[in-house]
Amino acid sequence: MSLRLPDRVVERGLLMIAMSSVAILAIITYYIFSEGAPLIFDIGLGNFFSTDWRPTEGHYGITLMIVGSLVVTAGALIIGVPLGLACAIVLAEMAPPRARTVLKPVIEILAGIPSVVYGFMGIVVLLPWIRSHFGGTGASALAGAVILGIMVLPTIIGISIDALQAVPKSYRDGSLALGATQWQTIRRVVLPAARSGLVAAVILGMGRAVGETMAVIMVAGNSVQMPDSPLDSVRTLTANIAIEMGYAAGDHQRALFATGVVLFVIIMVLNGAANLARGRQRKRKAVAAAPTLTAADLATAREHARSGGPK
Amino acid sequence: MSIRFSILAAAVLAAAPGCKRRGGGEGGITIAGSTSVQPFAEQWAEAYHEKHGGAEINVQGGGSTAGVKATIDGAADIGSCSRELKPEEAAQVKATVVAVDGETMVVHPDNPVTDLTVDQVRGIYAGDIGNWKDVGGPDRKINVVTREVGSGARGAFEELAMGGKSIAASALVQNSQGAVRQMVSTDSSAIGYVSHGVVDKSVKPLELNGIEPTLETVKNGSYPLVRPFLFLTKGDPAGPAKEFIDWVLGPEGQAIAAKEGLFPPK
Numbered sequence: 001m002s003l004r005l006p007d008r009v010v011e012r013g014l015l016m017i018a019m020s021s022v023a024i025l026a027i028i029t030y031y032i033f034s035e036g037a038p039l040i041f042d043i044g045l046g047n048f049f050s051t052d053w054r055p056t057e058g059h060y061g062i063t064l065m066i067v068g069s070l071v072v073t074a075g076a077l078i079i080g081v082p083l084g085l086a087c088a089i090v091l092a093e094m095a096p097p098r099a100r101t102v103l104k105p106v107i108e109i110l111a112g113i114p115s116v117v118y119g120f121m122g123i124v125v126l127l128p129w130i131r132s133h134f135g136g137t138g139a140s141a142l143a144g145a146v147i148l149g150i151m152v153l154p155t156i157i158g159i160s161i162d163a164l165q166a167v168p169k170s171y172r173d174g175s176l177a178l179g180a181t182q183w184q185t186i187r188r189v190v191l192p193a194a195r196s197g198l199v200a201a202v203i204l205g206m207g208r209a210v211g212e213t214m215a216v217i218m219v220a221g222n223s224v225q226m227p228d229s230p231l232d233s234v235r236t237l238t239a240n241i242a243i244e245m246g247y248a249a250g251d252h253q254r255a256l257f258a259t260g261v262v263l264f265v266i267i268m269v270l271n272g273a274a275n276l277a278r279g280r281q282r283k284r285k286a287v288a289a290a291p292t293l294t295a296a297d298l299a300t301a302r303e304h305a306r307s308g309g310p311k
Numbered sequence: 312m313s314i315r316f317s318i319l320a321a322a323v324l325a326a327a328p329g330c331k332r333r334g335g336g337e338g339g340i341t342i343a344g345s346t347s348v349q350p351f352a353e354q355w356a357e358a359y360h361e362k363h364g365g366a367e368i369n370v371q372g373g374g375s376t377a378g379v380k381a382t383i384d385g386a387a388d389i390g391s392c393s394r395e396l397k398p399e400e401a402a403q404v405k406a407t408v409v410a411v412d413g414e415t416m417v418v419h420p421d422n423p424v425t426d427l428t429v430d431q432v433r434g435i436y437a438g439d440i441g442n443w444k445d446v447g448g449p450d451r452k453i454n455v456v457t458r459e460v461g462s463g464a465r466g467a468f469e470e471l472a473m474g475g476k477s478i479a480a481s482a483l484v485q486n487s488q489g490a491v492r493q494m495v496s497t498d499s500s501a502i503g504y505v506s507h508g509v510v511d512k513s514v515k516p517l518e519l520n521g522i523e524p525t526l527e528t529v530k531n532g533s534y535p536l537v538r539p540f541l542f543l544t545k546g547d548p549a550g551p552a553k554e555f556i557d558w559v560l561g562p563e564g565q566a567i568a569a570k571e572g573l574f575p576p577k
Contacts, residue, residue: 054477055460128497137454137498139483222459222484233483243486246346246374247461 036257060255068234075145076209084156092164111154119218139221142230152205163197196281203274213238343371344378344391390543393463408576413507413524414536417514438479455482456503467538508572
């Protein structure tokens with residue numbers, strides 16, 4: 001391991017840059033918790049997890065916001081998961097390559113549309129539609145779910161396609177060779193083999209839905225209340241922070257940080273679960289692919305990397 | 312917000328290359344605070360800059376509470392606030408009323424209702440009156456739109472119209488004047504409150520107790536929903552900040568305020 005000095009400098013530099021993103025996460029974590037966590041203990045868990053949010057009068061119960069986030073996210077998954085999985089199956093397994101080269105970038109564009117634009121479309125198109133067909137104010141959990149259901153599509157589709165493509169070709173060949181149709185192969189062989197990756201896709205889509213802020217604020221109405229129907233307005237955790245941050249002071253502001261703590265924990269749990277699921281699929285794939293790559297191959301590859309490639 | 316956060320914010324600002332330094336320099340002024348005041352402050356700043364050349368005025372939002380805090384910390388030369396100061400705040404800053412805002416109840420242009428009493432408004436916002444037919448309109452559910460807790464507009468509305476009652480939890484919450492107006496302009500059953508200066512053709516303003524917000528009714532106090540727009544300084548205004556505030560209070564500044572739908576300070 002005798003690297004030349006410039007190499008070492010570059011290596012160190014890159015390492016530092018890479019570490020800085022981790023450092024940013026650490027700083028964010030520290031500030032959210034140091035601002036928010038003490039309040040939770042000051043006011044007690046009973047107050048914090050009550051349904052009474054009157055921040056100017058010392059009541060900081062965020063349960064209704066948790067419910068709001070859950071309802072909207074669940075709705076988004078009901079809409080987004082079937083659409084997303086269907087789309088991923090078509091793109092990964094069925095579509096001719098030319099259709100794929102068109103469709104995939106189009107779906108990626110969906111991810112690039114700013115959330116405020118989704119929200120605006122929601123206000124202009126979706127809310128009046130809901131109002132005229134179902135009554136009520138239009139601004140509702142349903143509206144939030146529909147908008148988020150669309151917004152989670154790129155996440156779910158992208159990761160699902162990766163998961164499906166990671167299924168070894170030999171599985172499909174084997175199934176088809178046994179006389180199964182393409183659809184039977186997809187349903188009985190490919191989907192079960194990709195299951196962990198697909199679960200990860202859904203979980204990450206869920207994380208996206210929980211974390212989305214702007215579009216939800218614009219269409220969900222933001223009332224702090226227990227929804228009786230999908231047409232009732234709800235406030236999500238993210239909306240609570242964004243809406244009240246501008247004017248909050250003192251404990252009210254700390255309560256918003258505490259809302260952030262809850263959000264942070266939820267996102268961490270979801271990401272952890274997604275990584276676990278993906279890791280499982282990777283392991284399975286490694287087992288399937290094991291015979292083709294031995295320790296000796298790795299050693300040769302490493303040797304080549306060190307000496308600047310095979311002669 | 313804690314000192315630690317201020318340090319973080321300072322570090323971020325210091326790290327941003329080419330960032331213009333606030334205050335100092337060639338008489339630059341930073342105004343921060345109320346989002347209700349912000350659009351008017353921007354108008355004033357632009358006109359003042361045109362007249363006086365060198366003085367660069369940087370207008371930021373953040374909210375009334377943030378405006379008070381920025382004034383106390385010295386982060387802003389002038390803080391803006393769109394509600395009455397709390398006693399502990401008033402003790403720490405010097406407030407100058409630069410304009411008066413008549414909060415206006417607005418409904419969809421198709422709504423036949425033209426006039427509500429303050430009692431009716433209170434009933435509607437408290438959730439006791441739920442249908443437009445109870446206040447002389449069509450048989451339609453009332454969709455109530457309000458501002459977020461802590462905002463100057465909501466604070467003033469609660470104080471002036473709600474008389475100790477709280478706004479119903481089912482009211483839709485929007486976090487800017489524009490968002491309230493947007494919501495009302497697209498929903499024929501909605502009602503909201505916005506600054507008189509923000510009312511445009513997309514919504515219909517209502518009379519309150521039969522009174523329109525006009526120069527006269529606001530000045531003589533007969534219009535019920537009136538709140539001050541404050542410029543805050545740490546101690547008595549001085550230097551460029553004083554010049555600017557004096558200009559805003561002078562004929563040119565007030566002409567702009569009037570054109571934008573604000574009323575002069577009493």
